Amino acid sequence: MCPHCRAFITTDDRVCPYCNEAVAPRRVNRGSPGPILGGLIPHAGYFTVLILLINTGLYLATSLYSLNGGRGNFVDLDGRTLLLFGAKFGPLISQDGEWWRLVTAGFLHGGLLHILMNSWVLFDLGAQVEEIYGGARMLSIYFAANLVGFYVSYLWRPEAVSVGASAALFGLVGAMLAVGTRYKSALGSAVRSVYLRYLIYLLLFSLLPGIDMAAHVGGLAGGFAVGYVAGTPHYEGASLERFWKVSAAIAVLLTLICFLKWYLWFRAVAQ
Numbered sequence: 001m002c003p004h005c006r007a008f009i010t011t012d013d014r015v016c017p018y019c020n021e022a023v024a025p026r027r028v029n030r031g032s033p034g035p036i037l038g039g040l041i042p043h044a045g046y047f048t049v050l051i052l053l054i055n056t057g058l059y060l061a062t063s064l065y066s067l068n069g070g071r072g073n074f075v076d077l078d079g080r081t082l083l084l085f086g087a088k089f090g091p092l093i094s095q096d097g098e099w100w101r102l103v104t105a106g107f108l109h110g111g112l113l114h115i116l117m118n119s120w121v122l123f124d125l126g127a128q129v130e131e132i133y134g135g136a137r138m139l140s141i142y143f144a145a146n147l148v149g150f151y152v153s154y155l156w157r158p159e160a161v162s163v164g165a166s167a168a169l170f171g172l173v174g175a176m177l178a179v180g181t182r183y184k185s186a187l188g189s190a191v192r193s194v195y196l197r198y199l200i201y202l203l204l205f206s207l208l209p210g211i212d213m214a215a216h217v218g219g220l221a222g223g224f225a226v227g228y229v230a231g232t233p234h235y236e237g238a239s240l241e242r243f244w245k246v247s248a249a250i251a252v253l254l255t256l257i258c259f260l261k262w263y264l265w266f267r268a269v270a271q
Contacts, residue, residue, distance in 0.1 A: 001132075001232040006183060047135045048126030051142070052119055055165060058085070058107050059115045076111045079161050084269065086262045088150045088215075090158025098265070100258035102154065106146035108163035118165045122172075129172045132179060134233040136241070136248040138172075141230070143251035145171020145223035152218025160212065167215040171223025173199050178227035 002009050005019040015022055063074045066081040083089055086104030093101055109115035130138045149167025153160070173195055180192025199220070206213045233241060 001183075006185070045127040045130035045135070045138070047139055048122060048130055051126065051165075052122060055107055055109065055115060055119065055122075059109050061085070062108060074112065077109075082108060082110060082161060082163055084266065086259075088153060088160075088162040090154050090160075093154055094158065098261075100261045102147055102150040103143075103255055103258040104262050105150050105163045106165055106168055109165070110163055114164060118169060121169050122165060125169060125172050125176075129175055132232060133175065133227070133230065134244070136244040137227075137230045137233070138175075139248040139251050140244060141171055141175045141223050141226045142168045143255065144226045145174065145219040148222030149215040149217075149219030152221075153212050153215035156214035157212065162212045162215055164212070164215070166212075167219035168223075170199075170202065170216045170219035171226075173202065174220040174223030174225075175227030175230075178224050179232070182228055182231065 001007070002016040002019065002021060002023060005016060005021065007016065007018040009016055009018075009023070013023060062077055062081055062085050065084070066077045067073060079087075083092070085108055086101055087108055088101050088105035092098045109118065126138070126142075129141065133141065146165075146168040149170065150162065153162050153167070176195040177192060177199065180188045180190075180195065182188070202216070205211070206216045230244060
């Protein structure tokens with residue numbers, strides 16, 4: 001999006017074709033989606049694929065543990081395994097101070113169908129958010145939505161064991177709705193209309209038994225708020241862009257700290 005006239009332009013444009021404003025190329029900085037597998041899969045964002053790989057790796061680890069030391073199987077993991085790997089559970093958070101679970105829970109999944117559905121949505125939706133907002137904003141939105149979603153779940157349903165990327169996915173939907181709300185144009189209206197329908201479908205799905213509606217609502221609110229404040233990228237190297245790069249770095253650092261605290265806790269429990 002042109003930082004001057006707000007018209008949508010391509011990532012290859014160095015000069016806005018509508019207002020002739022000079023713009024910096026942002027292809028590398030924004031992590032723009034590109035074709036993979038020779039174009040068989042049309043688009044993929046760098047950070048989206050990275051999150052997918054992390055989720056998949058953790059699912060393989062939890063499923064192997066469930067098969068060997070737990071009571072579940074590869075298709076359906078048991079609750080004890082999920083708790084050991086960092087699921088959200090109110091009593092452990094409030095009584096034992098395990099606040100890191102509000103972050104780690106968003107990278108875990110309770111079964112094969114669960115991770116397949118979330119991965120399918122993330123692959124498509126994450127690439128779109130990454131294209132519109134850029135990689136730094138996308139990571140900030142994803143982290144905030146994940147954290148707020150599981151915090152609302154902790155407040156609303158503290159006794160429930162909850163995991164999944166869906167809180168962050170609702171945040172990505174919220175971010176796209178923020179684009180349609182903030183930018184008053186025909187394209188903004190079209191984006192808002194498409195993702196409003198997307199949201200309705202996801203909310204209806206959230207009514208199914210066993211689905212953590214609280215995490216979804218919290219993630220939606222968190223993603224919308226950060227997306228509305230963030231806006232779309234401006235000049236590369238501008239102070240606002242540096243702010244969101246720092247924000248993304250902090251989000252990654254906090255996530256790593258949460259997983260480090262989980263690892264130290266897991267080692268202590270396993271001994």
